[in-house]
Amino acid sequence: MSIGNSPEDERPFEDGRSSDGHEEEARPSVGRALQQARIAAGLTVDDVSSATRVRIAIVHAIEADDFTPCGGDVYARGHIRTLAKAVHTDPAPLLARYDDDHGGRPAPTPAAPLFEAERIRPERRGPNWTAAMVAAIVAVVGFVGFTAFKGGDSDSDAASQVTQGASPSASKPAAPKPSTTTATPKSDPSDSAIAAAPQDKVTVQVSAVDGRSWISAKDHNGRMLFDGLLKKGESKTFQDSSKVNLILGDAGAIQLYVNGKKIEDDFQPGAVERLTYTKGDPEVG
Incomplete structure (x- = not known):
């Protein structure tokens, strides 16, 4: 039988004093608050361990304000949140108290640069067909204007033919455009x-x-x-x-x-x- 199987055995002293006779603080510690909430909910340590899948030894250690078995602040905060929900109490004040007692909330794991490097990688772009097409049209229009000015009406027909023949060739580079915008949809995990x-x-x-x-x-x-x-x-x-x-x-x-x-x-x-x-x-x- 594990320690804490009987919630009544762990009830606080009625006169507000601990087992050594000293008065307890008005604001209970994180572990003490979790223990009191568990007892108030009529749960044993075994009950809490089964509901949260947190080992019995760790539950006992946390209720004694020993967070060493948790393996670090990130794990300790996770265990506090899990145990608080299991004994029907708000985890936010307990997490704030833990942060105050242990030097503030831990900084996020510096793993974001791994993903940042992927986002800032320059995309490979295809040729700018729009600019090429505009340049070709400008060249054709300039050539037609020059021919019309140089040769009069007789050359205007030829210039028109050149314009009509040049337009399709100038628009050909636009054909690959649909392929550059095609993207494979990202499917959900299944x-x-x-x-x-x-x-x-x-x-x-x-x-x-x-x-x-x-x-x-x-x-x-x-x-x-x-x-x-x-x-x-x-x-x-x-x-x-x-x-x-x-x-x-x-x-x-x-x-x-x-x-x-x-x-x-x-x-x-x-x-x-x-x-x-x-x-x-x-x-x-």
Whole structure:
């Protein structure tokens, strides 16, 4: 039986004093506030761990204001948000208190330059057929005017013929224009997006469908495949011979496809998930 299975055992002292006899602060700490909210909701630590998929040891540590097992401020804030929702309390004041106690809100992961480099890459443009056509028409008009002035009426007919013959040739370069504007529509992620995943490898596609999320992906040797911010609408595909390890900073914003199959896990918004997939999945390794 894990510690905290009985909410009544953890109720605060009625006289407002802690177990050592000292008066508690009027404003409870983050861990104390979460513990009081859990007890008020009639939940045990086991109940909260089962509902949030946060390990029992981490729940106990957070309620004791020890955030070291969380693995960093980003994960700690995610756990606070998840636990607060599970015990039916507003996470915003708790996150603000945590930021005050730990030096402010953490800066975003500096992964945006990876995507910025792709956006600022100059596009390859085709020839400017409009300018060429205008230049050809100006040349023809100048030639006709010069011929009409030089040769009178007899040369005007010839100039007209030149004008009529030159116009189609000048407009020919416009023919490739439709091909330059043709674009392949971007399709949404689906089961068929990686349906042809090879059987001898594990293939994982991560798509940010409901918002942005920081993600980390490693192969079976621990080599980093990706570490950065995945913006809404973007996706990444990772492949390894035997295993792919994932960390999702905001699992609720992510949709996963493993070995060509959609993962139906109901990840909670703001929840931090550590996942491992192998060739035999979509069962989580």
